[in-house]
Amino acid sequence: MPSKLPLRQSARFPALLFMFAALGGCATSQNVQSIDRLESVAENPRIILMPPDIRYYLLTVGGIAEPNAEWTEAAQANFSTAVQSYAASIGADLTILDRSNLGVTHFEYEKLHSVVGLTVLQHQFGMFKLPSKGNGQVFDWSLGPGIRALGEEHDADYALFVFYRDYQASGGRVALAILAAAAGASTNAGSEGGFASLVDLRTGDIVWFNVVNAGAGELRDANGAALAVDTLFRDIPAGRRTGEPR
Amino acid sequence: MTGAGRPLLCLCALLALPAAHGADEEIDHLIPPGYQPEEAADEKGLWMEFEEMERSLNESALLVREPELVNYVNGIVCKVAAEYCDDFRVYLVRNPGFNASMTATGMMQVWTGLLVRATSTDEIAAVVGHEIAHYTRLHSLQGFRNLKSKMAAATWFDIGFAVLTGVAAPVGQATAILGYLAFNREQETEADILGARLLAEAGYDPHAAYRVWYEILAEEEAAAVKSRQPGLFSQTHPNSAERAEYLKNFVIERYGPPYADGSADPALLEILNHHYYLLMEDQIDTNRFGRTEEILRRHAALGVEPGILYFFNGEMYRQRGAEGDSDLALDAYLKSAEQAVVPPETYKNLGYLYLKKKDRASALASFRQYLDAAPDATDRAMIEFYLEGDQ
Numbered sequence: 001m002p003s004k005l006p007l008r009q010s011a012r013f014p015a016l017l018f019m020f021a022a023l024g025g026c027a028t029s030q031n032v033q034s035i036d037r038l039e040s041v042a043e044n045p046r047i048i049l050m051p052p053d054i055r056y057y058l059l060t061v062g063g064i065a066e067p068n069a070e071w072t073e074a075a076q077a078n079f080s081t082a083v084q085s086y087a088a089s090i091g092a093d094l095t096i097l098d099r100s101n102l103g104v105t106h107f108e109y110e111k112l113h114s115v116v117g118l119t120v121l122q123h124q125f126g127m128f129k130l131p132s133k134g135n136g137q138v139f140d141w142s143l144g145p146g147i148r149a150l151g152e153e154h155d156a157d158y159a160l161f162v163f164y165r166d167y168q169a170s171g172g173r174v175a176l177a178i179l180a181a182a183a184g185a186s187t188n189a190g191s192e193g194g195f196a197s198l199v200d201l202r203t204g205d206i207v208w209f210n211v212v213n214a215g216a217g218e219l220r221d222a223n224g225a226a227l228a229v230d231t232l233f234r235d236i237p238a239g240r241r242t243g244e245p246r
Numbered sequence: 247m248t249g250a251g252r253p254l255l256c257l258c259a260l261l262a263l264p265a266a267h268g269a270d271e272e273i274d275h276l277i278p279p280g281y282q283p284e285e286a287a288d289e290k291g292l293w294m295e296f297e298e299m300e301r302s303l304n305e306s307a308l309l310v311r312e313p314e315l316v317n318y319v320n321g322i323v324c325k326v327a328a329e330y331c332d333d334f335r336v337y338l339v340r341n342p343g344f345n346a347s348m349t350a351t352g353m354m355q356v357w358t359g360l361l362v363r364a365t366s367t368d369e370i371a372a373v374v375g376h377e378i379a380h381y382t383r384l385h386s387l388q389g390f391r392n393l394k395s396k397m398a399a400a401t402w403f404d405i406g407f408a409v410l411t412g413v414a415a416p417v418g419q420a421t422a423i424l425g426y427l428a429f430n431r432e433q434e435t436e437a438d439i440l441g442a443r444l445l446a447e448a449g450y451d452p453h454a455a456y457r458v459w460y461e462i463l464a465e466e467e468a469a470a471v472k473s474r475q476p477g478l479f480s481q482t483h484p485n486s487a488e489r490a491e492y493l494k495n496f497v498i499e500r501y502g503p504p505y506a507d508g509s510a511d512p513a514l515l516e517i518l519n520h521h522y523y524l525l526m527e528d529q530i531d532t533n534r535f536g537r538t539e540e541i542l543r544r545h546a547a548l549g550v551e552p553g554i555l556y557f558f559n560g561e562m563y564r565q566r567g568a569e570g571d572s573d574l575a576l577d578a579y580l581k582s583a584e585q586a587v588v589p590p591e592t593y594k595n596l597g598y599l600y601l602k603k604k605d606r607a608s609a610l611a612s613f614r615q616y617l618d619a620a621p622d623a624t625d626r627a628m629i630e631f632y633l634e635g636d637q
Contacts, residue, residue, distance in 0.1 A: 062397025
């Protein structure tokens with residue numbers, strides 16, 4: 001009678017595992033942007049970082065992904081710190097929102113972003129290009145203009161959303177992958193990847209979107225997180241740099 | 247050694263499929279009230295996932311927040327849970343299916359479909375007891391661990407098989423999945439038995455534990471389109487007939503034969519009468535005619551306001567829309583209008599049916615009755631449009 005949630009959950013993970021794996025083998029990032037420069041009425045464009053949706057898993061021998069709370073918490077904390085210093089370096093005024101005192105709307109947009117982002121992954125970068133989006137040539141995705149309320153609440157121009165999943169292969173899983181390779185079979189030995197979106201808070205449009213996979217960086221330690229942030233936010237449009245004309 | 251040995255163990259376990267637990271083997275709680283996850287990484291990880299899920303559920307549009315309903319369900323859970331009461335957060339979810347679920351963290355979901363199927367509070371308590379037993383027996387965690395270890399053993403077996411023979415076939419993994427499903431069925435049986443005990447200890451009628459399954463069988467009997475078997479549910483759960491049978495044996499052996507009761511259940515009746523629309527609307531929308539009819543019959547026997555029941559009978563025919571159904575619907579709405587308690591929508595739907603039959607005078611009379619009964623109706627402007635068209 002009860003739904004056995006762990007089974008249903010774990011059935012969902014492999015899809016994600018393969019999604020990132022399918023995008024390529026080595027550390028790469030692909031991005032799309034529709035603006036060159038952040039716009040703001042303020043001195044610096046004001047950006048809010050939505051609570052990053054980061055999750056760490058242990059990929060066990062049998063291919064079952066086991067969520068890991070300790071790794072996930074460390075990764076989320078390291079990531080936020082790294083983003084803060086990165087934002088300063090590109091001349092943006094970044095506010096990190098604290099997950100614990102956010103309302104329903106924030107939470108709903110966080111979920112919406114995950115869904116839209118995974119759709120972008122599949123239909124913009126993946127195999128299933130859509131004719132309505134110029135067969136992958138037109139980048140036209142939005143979270144909808146309703147998000148304007150969030151901009152007004154935080155007095156911000158842009159919101160930065162992050163989705164990241166890391167599947168760490170256990171020792172047994174790695175050994176299995178080696179043996180499998182010897183037998184000529186292929187086995188997934190872990191993967192990592194994610195995407196980030198910059199959303200214009202006046203329109204809800206995603207004005208910049210970046211995907212990273214394999215080897216992006218190890219979020220569980222501070223240096224790795226800095227590296228990952230660097231890769232994830234490479235080519236993000238910058239604000240007006242000091243000394244530049246308005 | 248592990249590589250060769252464990253898959254065999256796994257196969258043996260499958261062949262020696264455990265039989266249903268006998269009543270002599272006492273199944274008890276494994277964790278104390280106020281339980282927190284241990285230092286194990288997998289358990290903490292599961293809690294993290296479930297807590298995230300609970301955050302989503304908290305914001306769900308499908309959550310029923312009606313205080314009277316929430317208090318009713320919470321009251322049942324707390325009574326059955328006894329000293330475990332504080333461990334649970336109960337969510338009443340709009341879904342016409344017959345279900346309830348529990349996570350390792352104590353997040354419990356009860357579907358509205360359970361409330362419309364139960365013929366007594368005791369039956370709801372029976373399902374609640376089953377879910378609480380899943381929790382105190384750590385079934386989520388054990389299920390996850392079981393799946394992990396079976397899949398691990400099986401994957402080693404498959405790779406070993408491939409290395410030795412050059413043939414890559416997921417024989418071991420397929421076997422492991424079957425083994426896992428069997429493990430799941432075993433947990434269900436455990437939860438059934440412990441749940442029945444919790445029910446009796448809380449002062450509810452333990453015979454409700456199997457009655458609820460006989461009612462599911464009766465509904466299946468009444469269904470126009472039968473459930474497709476075998477589905478995944480039937481692989482992870484004992485079938486309803488089997489459950490009804492072993493629960494009946496267990497309860498009668500332990501608590502004696504059922505006492506002739508048949509007395510009304512004022513608490514459930516009140517809940518149904520006050521919130522019938524919210525609870526039954528989704529069931530009507532399933533368009534499962536035979537099942538809905540069976541549920542309406544049960545509610546009539548329970549003593550639910552006939553005016554409401556006739557209205558829903560009308561809704562059932564109106565939505566099916568087969569040959570002759572609009573006459574049956576009209577008939578049902580007319581009967582509803584004769585009762586002491588008449589839902590305002592009875593008059594509205596009468597109005598629309600008369601319009602279809604080109605009986606304009608009757609339609610307008612019904613629309614006026616509707617607006618009299620529900621002056622603040624959200625579709626007032628639409629109805630007034632019909633009324634004005636007459637002038």
